[in-house]
Amino acid sequence: MAAPMSTHIPAEVLAGRGEPPREPVTDPTLGIPVGDQEQGQEPRHRLVTIGDSLTHGFQSGAVFNTDLSYPAIIAHELGSGTDFRFPVYPGYGGLPLNIELLLRELQERFGKDLDWWEVPLALFHARRFLDEAEDYWERGPGSVVPQIDAINHNLSVYGWDLRDVLEKSAKICQDAIAAPADNLLRQTVENNGDRAALRVLPSGSVDRGGTMTLLSAARRLGEDRPEGGTTESRP
16 A cells, blocks of 8 residues: 655645745845945846857757857847857858758759759759868868957857866867868768867967866856956957
C-alpha cells in the first residue's frame, strides 16, 4: 500500500498550510543597497548577459543578426540600446551556416518552384555558396578577429556550456583553430564555434594576453564604475 502523500511533503510546507499567500515583493532591490542607485547615478552597464545560442542571437542555423537578439531588444526597451555592445558577424549570413540566406539565394536564382532538371544546377550553386562562405570565414576578412577595446555586454556563445564559460578564453580558442583545409566535399567552416567566440571574448587593450573568460569579463564589467575604466566603444 502506498504511503500517505503527506509523508513526502517537506515539514516547512506542511507548517505553512492554511496560511494566506505572502504579499508580493515590489522592491526590485529586495532591500539590498545598490551603490549606483544610492549615489543617484545611472548604472554604467545596465544589462550583461551570459548564455548560449538563443542569447547569442542564433537563428536559421547561424548567429547573424545579433542586433535582434533578445538581450539587444531588452537593452533597447531599457533605453540603453545604443550603449549595449554585442559581437557582429557581417559576412555570408554569419556562422556556421545561414540556411535561410542559402534558400533565398536559390529562390532568387531558380524561383519558388524547382524543376527536376534544375536540381543539379541548384546543388552546384549551393556548393559554391558554401565554398565562398568557408573561404570568407577561414581565409578571408572573416578570419580577422576585430580588436575592440571594450568588453561586450552580450557575453554569449552558441554551443557553449557552463564549463566553457568558466574555462575558455580567447587564447584557448585561438590555439584550437588549426590551419584550415579546403575540403572538396566537406564545405563547412572549421572551428566555427571558436571563431564565433573570438568575437565575443575580450580583446585589444582590455585583455592583451587573451586569458579572460566570459565569467571574468562579466565580473570586470561589474567592477567598472563611472569614475574609472576603459573608454567604451560600440562595435
